[in-house]
Every structure is written in C-alpha cells, then in structure tokens.
Amino acid sequence: MADDGVTRRDFIYVAAVGMGAVGAGLSVWPFVHQMNPSKDVLALSSIEVDVSALEEGQAIKPKWRGKPVFIRRRTKAEVADARNVDVGDLPDPETDQARVTKGRDEWLVVIGVCTHFGCVPIGQAGDFGGWFCPCHGSHYDTSGRIRKGPAPKNLEVPPHKFSADGARITIG
Amino acid sequence: MPLFNANNPIVKWVDYRLPVFSFADAHLIDYPAPKNLNYWYNFGSIAGIMLVVQIATGIVLAMHYNPSADQAFNSVEHIMREVNYGWLIRYMHANGASMFFIAVYIHIFRGMYYGSYKSPREILWWMGIIILLLMMGSAFMGYVLPWGQMSFWGATVITNLFSALPFIGEHIVTWLWGGFSVDNPTLNRFYSLHYLLPFVICGAVFVHLWALHHRKSNNPTGLDIKGPQDTVPFHPYYTVKDILGIAVFGIFFSVFLFFMPNALGEVDNYIKANPLSTPAHIVPEWYFLPFYAILRSIPHKLMGVIAMGASIMILFVLPWLDTSRVRSATFRPVYKQLFWIFVVTCLVLGVVGANPAEGIWLWIGRIFTFIYFMFFLVLPIVGWFERPRPLPAGIAESVLEKSGGGSSGDEGRAA
C-alpha cells in the first residue's frame, strides 16, 4: 500500500479478495460438519436403564454411545473396601464418595473402557475385586479406580441420574 | 500482479528442486492467452470447477452412503435427514451433475462454432470427447446409486443395450450385471466405478489442458496467435474473468440447488427400486435425452444402438469432415447457419427423448436424427463451395476494429 492515498481500485481489489476468501472459508464448514455425529446418532446419546431387578453383588453391562457401561450394585463389603483406602496412595486419587451418587452409595456406574488403550475390562476380577483388563494387565478396585498396571486413570464415571424411586438410571 | 517473488530464497530453493513456481507461472500466470476471448470461453473453467465440486461432494457422500441393494435407498434418506448438511451436499452432487453437463455442452458448442477442433487441435478435441464419454459413464452409474425406481430401470434398460450385440450380447449383459438381473452385485460394481471414473476424468482433463497449452487457445476470430500483440498474460486478465464467470454460474446453480433441487430429477426415483414393477415412463436424465431419442428413432435394436454410438463417435472425425480452411463460424456464412440448425436439432432431439416414442414424436425423432447426421455429412461439401467473409489481419487488429480503437475489447457480451 502506497502512502499517496488508497485508490478506489485498490479498495475494489481488496474487497473482492476478502469476500472471496470469506466465501471459500464459509463453504468449507458443511464439508467439515458433516463428519460430526448425525442427528440419529445424537438421539441415542442418552439411555434409560431399568435396574430394579439387580440384586446386591450383581452387575449389568448396557451399551451407551457404542461403549459398554458397567452398572454394579455393590455389596456392603465392596463399598467398605472401596472406602477403606488411603486416597493419597492411589495413582489417580479420587474418593469413592465422589464417584457415586449420595444416598445411592451401593450403585457404581462407570464406562467399561480401560483408560490405557481402550479394551473392555473383565468384571469381578483382578487383585482388588473390581475389574481386570486382559490386554495389558490393569487392575481396578470396586470403585473402578486404577490400582495396579499401566492404565493412567480411573474408569470414567458417565453423567447419570436416578429416577425418584431408584428403579431406573438415565445415562448421558 | 505478481503472485510470488521469484527472487525469494525459499521460492528459489524449492523451484530448483521441484519447479512448482515456474510451472504455475508458465501455465496460470504468464501463460499467453488470446486477448479477444469472449464470455463463451468461460465455460471451460466452469466445467473444471464443477468437476471439483462433484469430487468434493462425492467423497463426502461416500462417507455416509451404503452400496447395498437393501440399504442404498435408506442411506440416501439418512444423508438427507440425519447427516449434518447432508441434504445440501447431496443436492449439490445431484444438481452439480446437471450443471457440469450444461457447462460442458456449451463448451462443446463453443468449440464447434469457432472451429476449435481444427488443426492443430485435433487431439485436444479428442480428449474433450473422451472426457464427455467418461462423464456419461460416470453420470449413468451415479444415477443408479440411490436405488430408486428410475435408477433400477434406467440401469436395466441401458445395460440391455449391449444385448443388441450379436452372439456375445447376452453374455456381456450377464457379465455387467454379475447375475441375471440388475441387483446387489451390479450396484456394488457401479459404486466402485463411479468412484473411480472422476479421477480418470481428472487425468483426461490434464491431457486436455496439456494439449491446449501446447498449441494455445483458439479464439473467436479463429486466427493464429502471431505475436505478443495478440495475447495477454492469463493472470490477471483471465483469472478475474474466470472467477466472475464462476460466480455468475454459481448463482444459476444456487437457484436450482436451493429453490428447485428436484426439478431436473424424476419423481419415480423417490420410490424404492422394485424389480417387479416398471414405472409408466422411463426416461434418462435430461443430458442423455438427445442420444436416447436417436436410439429410439431407429426401428431396429442393433441399428439403434449403433446409431446412438455413432452420434458421439462421429465427433472424433469432425476435424476431417470440416474441409474449410477458415476456423471461425464468424467468417463462414453457410457453416454458421448449419451450426445453429445443429444446435436446434440437439434441443429438439432432447424434447423428443423426453416424450413417449409413439405417434408424431417418432417421426419428429426420425427427421431430426436424419438432420443430426446430415450436418456432419454435408460439412465436407460446405467447406468446398462456401466463400468465407474476408478475415481480419490478426487478433490484435480485430480487437481494435471492434472497439473502434477505443477502450476495452469485450465488454457487454454477456454469456
């Protein structure tokens, strides 16, 4: 740009290039956004699970967003186990109370995907009575927390809430 | 308007190893183009952009489409209803095919009017016809993919054309189908080939442009480029003009895309394919109608197929059928008349193709099929007796003549 004044011609050139660039940029968006989850996929992003039939010590494994979710109605002993640890010693420090819904302490809801490389751990197994991942030997306790092995984080707790009578859990 | 600085050390370093900058300069920036190209010459770049649009939208559609006879129709509806902007991308692709053909047909007629097929551009012209044939194959197979009624029955009818061949015809049809009717194997192979062909088209377009840039553009006078006074650098003169053309064509495209996206399609293709019931009127997409009319005008199966094939193949020998030493119809009074008769003939054949082959339509179809081929057959004689109008001394002189020696050359010649 010369100092001797911006001419009308320069303005038209700049406007045309600018408008072309903006148009090209905006028209890319549909081509990017089409790869995001479609409406039917988003419609499945929340599920409701009936847990009224679960006895103490039992677990179910519904599918949510394409992944298994472990819902476990823990025994008193399992809850006690989970709470009777020194949180500071854990690889990923977190109390059991922070991972369950207050008043529904026996219910544990976690995403059944190992935080190491995404395998599905086996229930009621491992050194801590929780889960054991067969891929690389990670041991989770009865709160789904990592205790031993290569996984860096505890099993993820998905957003969930209980119906008023406690018979159904809405996940997502 | 230099786009890059040739003395920049990075530019120099790269160019020494891979001459992308020299190449861009030679073919997009300093490439000498005749200074008198009018707006009809915009349709080449418009066709090129439409090819890019088709490939971009097609790749996206392939991410969501399911090429099985059970699911194809449903997956198209999934794209239309559930995928983010799926409706936009699918309508772009469906209408984009029509836009591509519109641009290419105008491009071909322009080449015929100005004699762009004549020496030394015969191979350039051939590559164009090969691109057209590839486009036809690609469009036909693409139309099968939504697996609606017209997809299915169009595929059935067109593949059955091969059954006209003596002895091997039936075997070829079975081979094309991968079975004893159009079915899942047919859909799968058409999908595979429909994905492949656009890239073959890209290759053919590259050769087309190679030949073009080797012998340079023809122009409305049909005269050869004699020196720098006849040309302008491609950039900025034709870059801005091509972008203008693309923008205006984009408006035309958008009217179809956003306000009448199904106007060029057939209602029957919104009904799932049903092998047990044929729709009342089977018609191909509009861009095939003239050829379809020629096919149906001949009351013999094999001869009809041959006539339809010949109607395109005859374009390959056009450079030799035209015996005139003058290229441009501007200076050829008889050829100019013939050219317009030919254009109208193609349009009439299009109308005939859209109507049932019975009664008066059959006869109109036959008459215009005859005129279609006569156009090519009288060309050698026309070149012999026609007296061309006097030619200007050169391209630069013709520009000056037209503008009265005044300001710019080709204003106000809207395409």
Place this chain on the structure above:
Amino acid sequence: MGRFGKLVAAAAIALAAVTTAQAAGEQAELKKVSLPHMNPFGSYDFAAVQRGLQVYQEVCAACHSIEFLAFRDLNDTGLTPPQVKAIAAEYTVMDGPNDDGEMYERPAEPKDRFPLTFPNEQAARAANNGAYPPDLSLVVKARIGHENYIYSLLVGYADPPADKELADGMEYNPTFPGGQIAMAAPLSDEAVEYADGTKATVDQMARDVTTFLAWVSEPTLVERRQLGIKVIIFLVIFSVLMYAVKRKVWADLH
C-alpha cells in the same frame, strides 16, 4: 441464429405444446392447492403439520407406514419434548435381543422411528385385498403434481360415471391414473376431532395431511431456502464486485 434454424425451433415448440396437452388426457386435471410452503420463499404452516399428523395417525396409519419419520423429528414441528415423548409412548416397537436372546416389545421413545404398519409388502397386500398401500415418507416428492396430486386425490372421490366399469373392491377416483383406486375414500367430515378447534372438513383435513406429508418428504425445506437466500445474495454481490474488478483489470489493456 439462422433463419432456417428459427423456423425449426418455432415448429418444435409448437409441436411440444400440442402433444403435452394430449398426454394429459388419461387422468383428470389436478386441483391446485395453495399451501404456505409452496410459495418459493414460504415456510411450513406447523399448526397444519400437527393437525396433519393427527389425521395421519387416526386415518392413514391404518394402512400406510411412514418409515423415515422418527418421533424426535416432531420436535421440529413445534411440539414440546414431553409431548413428543407422549406421542411416542402410544406406539410399541420391537427391541432386543435381551439377555435371554429374546426380542421384546417396549413403548417407543423419541429416538425411534414410527413402526411399520405391515412387516413387509406381502403382508400389506394380503391385508388389503392385493393392493399395496405405499409408504408415505417421500410421497409428495414421488408423485407428479406433488402437493396438488395428494390433495386432489384425497378430495377427488366421486360417484363413477355410468359408463365406467370398476373392478371388484375398487373405488372411483379420477385423480388416480386409470380412475380406479383400491383405497376407499379415507376422509369424511369430522373424521377426526382437532385439538385446536379447527373444523375438520374433508377439505381442511386434506390440506392438513398434505402439509404434513410435504414436511415429512422434505423436512429441510425451510433451512434450505434460508441458506439459499444468503448464498445467492452473497454470490450476486461477489459477482458485481468481480465485474468491477474485471473492468478495472481490462481497462489497462488499451
């Protein structure tokens, strides 16, 4: 264009006009219906879509499926999520297998699509005297005449002319190609009771269900037109600007 060329063109256009008029003979001319969304810049009348949904549910759904419509799509018609949930809950869908390997029925949820009326074409034909009630998800786009055809068909039932032979179980409807249709006249005055108090005449119900089916056929129409206006305005301004640029660039030439 040459003189001869013009002559030929004129003759061809005249011929086209004559024969198109001939071809329309078999089928009665469609009545023209005027609905807000049929205007090039119009939007759907969603109150009519909701009424049309009711007509579909109470009348059409006995025979016709609507396979591409999900209950959640009804959120776009102005119904609230709890209303949509309640509508879905009126239907049962097949789900499973459960832990015992059995398929089971459960109330539909918004994520589900409207269940099919018949499991397959054969079952539909068996239940309908050999006729196949088509799925209505795309019907407005799949018929020549579109909205006008659907409307005309629904209001087109009449007593057959004396010379018209009807096959067994067929009804006379001049809108239907061939004039006889297996579907008995589906609408009669007060066939449904509209929640919004609109009087349920045959004409009103035909308009409402046509609007509903148009929406089901093309739910993205409004979004498409809104985007289209923006794109075209953008391209027109850009074209004008490019034309100015082109003039400036080419003015240097001489």
